[in-house]
Amino acid sequence: MKVLLSVAVIAATLSAASAAKTCDQWGQTKSGDYIIYNNLWGSSAATEGGKQCTGLDSASGDTVAWQTTWTWNGGNTSVKSYANAALTFDAVPLTEVTSVPSLIEFEVKYSGTVVANVAYDLFTSSKPDGEKEFEIMIWLAAIGGAGPISSTGKPIDEGVAIEGTDWNVFSGPNGEMMVYSFVASTPGKGFDGDLLAFFTYLEKSQKFDMSQYLIKVECGTEPFVGTDVTLKVSKYSAAVETGKGGSSAPAAAGSSLGDSPVSQEEETGASSEKEVEEGTPVPDDNATKGSPEEEVTGPGPEEEEETPDLGGGSTTGEEEPAETPDPALSPAVETPPASSEDPSLPDTPILKTKCIVRRD
Numbered sequence: 001m002k003v004l005l006s007v008a009v010i011a012a013t014l015s016a017a018s019a020a021k022t023c024d025q026w027g028q029t030k031s032g033d034y035i036i037y038n039n040l041w042g043s044s045a046a047t048e049g050g051k052q053c054t055g056l057d058s059a060s061g062d063t064v065a066w067q068t069t070w071t072w073n074g075g076n077t078s079v080k081s082y083a084n085a086a087l088t089f090d091a092v093p094l095t096e097v098t099s100v101p102s103l104i105e106f107e108v109k110y111s112g113t114v115v116a117n118v119a120y121d122l123f124t125s126s127k128p129d130g131e132k133e134f135e136i137m138i139w140l141a142a143i144g145g146a147g148p149i150s151s152t153g154k155p156i157d158e159g160v161a162i163e164g165t166d167w168n169v170f171s172g173p174n175g176e177m178m179v180y181s182f183v184a185s186t187p188g189k190g191f192d193g194d195l196l197a198f199f200t201y202l203e204k205s206q207k208f209d210m211s212q213y214l215i216k217v218e219c220g221t222e223p224f225v226g227t228d229v230t231l232k233v234s235k236y237s238a239a240v241e242t243g244k245g246g247s248s249a250p251a252a253a254g255s256s257l258g259d260s261p262v263s264q265e266e267e268t269g270a271s272s273e274k275e276v277e278e279g280t281p282v283p284d285d286n287a288t289k290g291s292p293e294e295e296v297t298g299p300g301p302e303e304e305e306e307t308p309d310l311g312g313g314s315t316t317g318e319e320e321p322a323e324t325p326d327p328a329l330s331p332a333v334e335t336p337p338a339s340s341e342d343p344s345l346p347d348t349p350i351l352k353t354k355c356i357v358r359r360d
Contacts, residue, residue, distance in 0.1 A: 020055050022038050025043065029054075031064055032062070032064075033062070033088050034087060036056050036085050037085075038054040040080065043072075045074075046073060047073075050080060053069055054067070063103075068083035069230045072224070082221070083231070085233070086218040091213040098196075099241045100194060100241070102194075104140070105235045105236075108229065109232065110228065110229040111228075114144045117141060117221060120136075122218070123135050123216040133212065134179075135178070135179045138181075138191075139182065139184060141184070148170045150172045151171060151173065160182070165184055166184070167185065171206075217238055219238070
């Protein structure tokens, strides 16, 4: 009887996880220390329509599996959304962070013309509850000519070896925020390393102020255009380890993923109304992109509130809509390459670090 009951409980848990999918504009699914967001912040730019659904597939320990499927037509040079898995943690100064270990394994399935990326998105501020001042994007894969924000159209550094992979580094302003983007020289299908290493590089090469508070850690995809595209994340985990002997978990956090029930929240109404009111960013024709021959730049997740503020341990905030920056400071928005590209990512290995130190 006990065995049968255990099997029933396991089956019910798996069923709940597989059913945790949302197609709402600001829909979200919570599980343990993660929130999976649909986040259709730029959907109004899809002049020929589109849709997107995002959900949690499973959760075990500190690892989640999730996926998103989307179709976006029209407005080819504008980002439509940022489906992502966000880690919940209390804001902490980078000087107190000892490591930000993260693992992701993913596959992008599509056919035809697609412009998108798969990228980490991290934000910092001079105050734990302050406005976002710096954004660090880590592009694991640039698909179909997608490119990062750049002030000059050229990388500020090339072939930078971080965590066993070579990256080209770009920088540029987006409104009041400075954006640093690390683009893998060869598109990969995963990452296994310490995200703090990217801040260490910025501290040495760009004099980045490590007294900044780390306030957000997310990973997901920015789609521009494509039909029936699926990002399937088979494994994802992240943590913010501090010198205090543990991770910067939210004060009100629940139990581990394996023990926590899966919950789902879907928010519309006021968010949608504000998003329609603010509209889509206007491109700056004088700006340039990372690679004139291949890359398409456009507004990224830096232009919206990807996740609710999670400071103070809260995991119940409401997803906020896009915040449109000053058009004069917007990145370049250019038409994707006319030539057809190979619709499949190269069969490259996971981007792995040489040495990973994890603390339980």
